[in-house]
Amino acid sequence: MNFFSLPRFVAIALKEFIQMRRDRLTFGMMVGVPLMQLVLFGFAINTDPKQMRTALRCSDEGPFARSVVRAMTASGYFQFTGRLPDDAAATRALELGEVQFVLHLPAGFERDLVRGRRPVVLLEADASDPAATSNAISALQTLAARALEHDLLGPLARPAMEGAAPFDLRIHRRYNPEGITQYNIVPGLMGVVLTMTMVIITALAITRERERGTMENLLSTPVHPLEVMLGKLVPYVLLGYIQVTLILCAAKFLFRVPVMGSVPLLLASVLVFIVANLSVGILFSTIAKNQLQAMQMAFFFFLPSILLSGFMFPFRGMPQWAQWLGEVLPLTHFLRVVRGILLKGNGPAEVVHHLWPIALFVVVVVSLGLKRYRRTLD
Amino acid sequence: MTAPLSGTARQAAIEVEGVTNSFSGRVVVDRIAMRVGRGEIFGFLGPNGSGKTTFLRMLCGLLTPDSGSGTCLGFDILSQSAEIKKRVGYMTQKFSFYENLSLEENLDFIARIYGLPDRRRAVRESLEQLGMAGRKHQLAGQLSGGWKRRLALAACMIHQPELLLLDEPTAGVDPKARRDFWEQIHELSAQGITVLVTTHYMDEAERCHRLAYIAYGSLLAEGTTGDIIRHTRLSTWTASGGDLHALCSALEKSEGVSQVVPFGNALHVSGHDAATLELAIEPFRHGGHIWQRAEPSLEDAFISLMGEAKDNFQ
Numbered sequence: 032m033n034f035f036s037l038p039r040f041v042a043i044a045l046k047e048f049i050q051m052r053r054d055r056l057t058f059g060m061m062v063g064v065p066l067m068q069l070v071l072f073g074f075a076i077n078t079d080p081k082q083m084r085t086a087l088r089c090s091d092e093g094p095f096a097r098s099v100v101r102a103m104t105a106s107g108y109f110q111f112t113g114r115l116p117d118d119a120a121a122t123r124a125l126e127l128g129e130v131q132f133v134l135h136l137p138a139g140f141e142r143d144l145v146r147g148r149r150p151v152v153l154l155e156a157d158a159s160d161p162a163a164t165s166n167a168i169s170a171l172q173t174l175a176a177r178a179l180e181h182d183l184l185g186p187l188a189r190p191a192m193e194g195a196a197p198f199d200l201r202i203h204r205r206y207n208p209e210g211i212t213q214y215n216i217v218p219g220l221m222g223v224v225l226t227m228t229m230v231i232i233t234a235l236a237i238t239r240e241r242e243r244g245t246m247e248n249l250l251s252t253p254v255h256p257l258e259v260m261l262g263k264l265v266p267y268v269l270l271g272y273i274q275v276t277l278i279l280c281a282a283k284f285l286f287r288v289p290v291m292g293s294v295p296l297l298l299a300s301v302l303v304f305i306v307a308n309l310s311v312g313i314l315f316s317t318i319a320k321n322q323l324q325a326m327q328m329a330f331f332f333f334l335p336s337i338l339l340s341g342f343m344f345p346f347r348g349m350p351q352w353a354q355w356l357g358e359v360l361p362l363t364h365f366l367r368v369v370r371g372i373l374l375k376g377n378g379p380a381e382v383v384h385h386l387w388p389i390a391l392f393v394v395v396v397v398s399l400g401l402k403r404y405r406r407t408l409d
Numbered sequence: 410m411t412a413p414l415s416g417t418a419r420q421a422a423i424e425v426e427g428v429t430n431s432f433s434g435r436v437v438v439d440r441i442a443m444r445v446g447r448g449e450i451f452g453f454l455g456p457n458g459s460g461k462t463t464f465l466r467m468l469c470g471l472l473t474p475d476s477g478s479g480t481c482l483g484f485d486i487l488s489q490s491a492e493i494k495k496r497v498g499y500m501t502q503k504f505s506f507y508e509n510l511s512l513e514e515n516l517d518f519i520a521r522i523y524g525l526p527d528r529r530r531a532v533r534e535s536l537e538q539l540g541m542a543g544r545k546h547q548l549a550g551q552l553s554g555g556w557k558r559r560l561a562l563a564a565c566m567i568h569q570p571e572l573l574l575l576d577e578p579t580a581g582v583d584p585k586a587r588r589d590f591w592e593q594i595h596e597l598s599a600q601g602i603t604v605l606v607t608t609h610y611m612d613e614a615e616r617c618h619r620l621a622y623i624a625y626g627s628l629l630a631e632g633t634t635g636d637i638i639r640h641t642r643l644s645t646w647t648a649s650g651g652d653l654h655a656l657c658s659a660l661e662k663s664e665g666v667s668q669v670v671p672f673g674n675a676l677h678v679s680g681h682d683a684a685t686l687e688l689a690i691e692p693f694r695h696g697g698h699i700w701q702r703a704e705p706s707l708e709d710a711f712i713s714l715m716g717e718a719k720d721n722f723q
Contacts, residue, residue, distance in 0.1 A: 248505035251469050252522045253494045 080348025233312025291376030425479025452617030498565035508550030
């Protein structure tokens with residue numbers, strides 16, 4: 032048997048096991064991470080989001096209005112968070128993404144119901160993510176007919192209205208009326224692509240210097256660590272902007288995604304997000320011993336970013352603890368920024384509302400990184 | 410070699426005292442004190458892992474000593490590493506330039522880092538001196554081991570440092586290239602540049618003005634080649650001819666013989682006391698071997714030092 036020798040094969044396999052065991056970090060990643068992800072994502076991801084924040088814009092406080100609210104709450108899809116004083120507040124709440132829905136009950140709702148005049152009930156939905164809202168909307172359409180069946184009894188029950196809702200339910204799917212998935216995904220991809228490339232590239236670029244020994248050489252010259260960091264990062268910031276430009280062009284001309292807000296504003300906010308990802312890359316490079324570990328850490332960061340940020344699955348569909356986790360990730364906030372600017376026409380005020388958590392993230396990660404950064408080799 | 414100039418007579422390039430460094434509880438450099446004069450070629454010898462590289466790294470500011478003090482080129486090694494870095498060329502043991510940059514690009518990068526006023530000329534002259542002006546567009550990664558070393562030396566000299574720290578600069582380099590390399594070192598020394606070089610080659614050690622022997626973090630001997638040999642107080646006999654293998658194993662067990670080292674077709678038999686050594690070899694004098702009294706070589710001295718250090722360490 033010259034082609035295959037069992038002892039030789041065993042020798043290789045044994046050596047591989049020993050090396051695997053030596054590299055604790057990789058071993059941990061291979062065993063611990065899948066388990067963690069299983070639990071994390073298994074419980075967190077939900078494609079049928081419930082308990083979505085809904086605000087009430089109500090000009091009528093009667094028992095019928097309360098019945099409608101109660102029926103909607105009972106469906107499990109809607110969670111009423113408060114009342115809004117006027118329509119401007121309703122628009123602002125939707126633009127900021129504070130609520131997913133606003134339910135408008137008109138003045139004289141009860142009077143018109145009693146008289147059988149079928150008052151108009153308006154549900155405004157933030158449909159920028161069609162997946163988040165579609166189930167709730169269809170549930171509402173079926174429950175509308177039965178929401179008031181216990182209230183409209185006796186003389187109020189009109190046989191003529193049998194089967195149809197006693198009010199006229201109208202639904203405004205705002206920001207993405209046709210429910211086109213690309214409108215939501217393509218701007219989101221900008222964040223995903225930036226997260227992936229920026230973190231991986233910086234983590235690798237700095238770890239490579241250390242692995243190949245060129246860092247030792249650099250440190251023996253008068254060059255200052257800040258100069259090394261900035262000098263290494265600026266080319267990647269430019270690369271990030273090339274990616275952003277490409278994706279923006281594709282969004283506009285290939286996918287026909289509406290661009291409602293200001294592109295310069297978007298480009299400015301992208302910088303904060305790029306810096307956030309670069310800082311993660313630097314932090315990883317201060318921990319990783321070699322490029323493989325750096326790569327694994329980058330991936331470890333990338334997966335939750337994609338799954339818990341609201342890119343793939345509706346953010347509000349996740350349990351509360353998963354949403355808190357998601358709020359830590361820069362991508363979560365950047366998705367709100369980019370979708371807000373492109374689809375909702377968000378201005379600087381709304382954008383800043385979503386940018387400051389990213390800025391806070393940068394401050395924390397950079398200070399951690401500086402703490403770990405070894406200026407000398409010890 | 411050339412007349413060794415006394416280290417204390419001239420201005421010091423390096424003067425340190427009590428320098429200590431430890432990694433995770435293990436002392437790697439233990440209270441080293443030494444002085445190297447300007448323009449001297451100072452050889453640094455010792456077994457692998459003895460702390461030579463760590464010591465060099467402390468001199469050029471890559472590592473901070475845990476304790477101890479001293480100056481390098483007149484600057485404090487603890488607080489003025491920025492000034493030291495500007496004036497020192499450090500050549501790492503491993504090739505540490507960018508393999509995917511060309512020769513010219515590598516040199517140009519280093520020249521920019523040091524902020525050389527006439528960068529282009531410095532790079533061109535460096536390439537010409539290297540004799541690689543015609544191959545300047547070649548990627549550094551494609552060079553052979555010897556050429557990589559030469560590139561590294563050229564790169565760490567491009568800013569005309571006053572002190573060169575060379576960490577095993579000739580490991581894996583062929584004899585011709587090594588000779589050229591040492592000629593260059595002596596030229597630099599003649600220009601007043603101080604060179605601190607670590608090596609495992611005895612012929613190279615003998616080309617240094619002065620030497621230091623370091624093992625397990627401690628400086629065991631220092632001085633000229635002669636000083637070091639005298640320091641070990643060895644007496645050596647050579648034996649050749651006959652069955653040297655049998656002789657070797659027999660002698661190793663003898664009282665008064667501290668080491669038996671085969672050198673080609675001869676054995677170097679050494680002991681710390683000339684009289685007991687002579688007594689020890691007496692029984693073997695008439696076994697068909699040719700015995701000659703010899704001067705202990707530097708290598709004998711080092712092997713002896715290494716053995717003693719191990720004894721002290723254990």
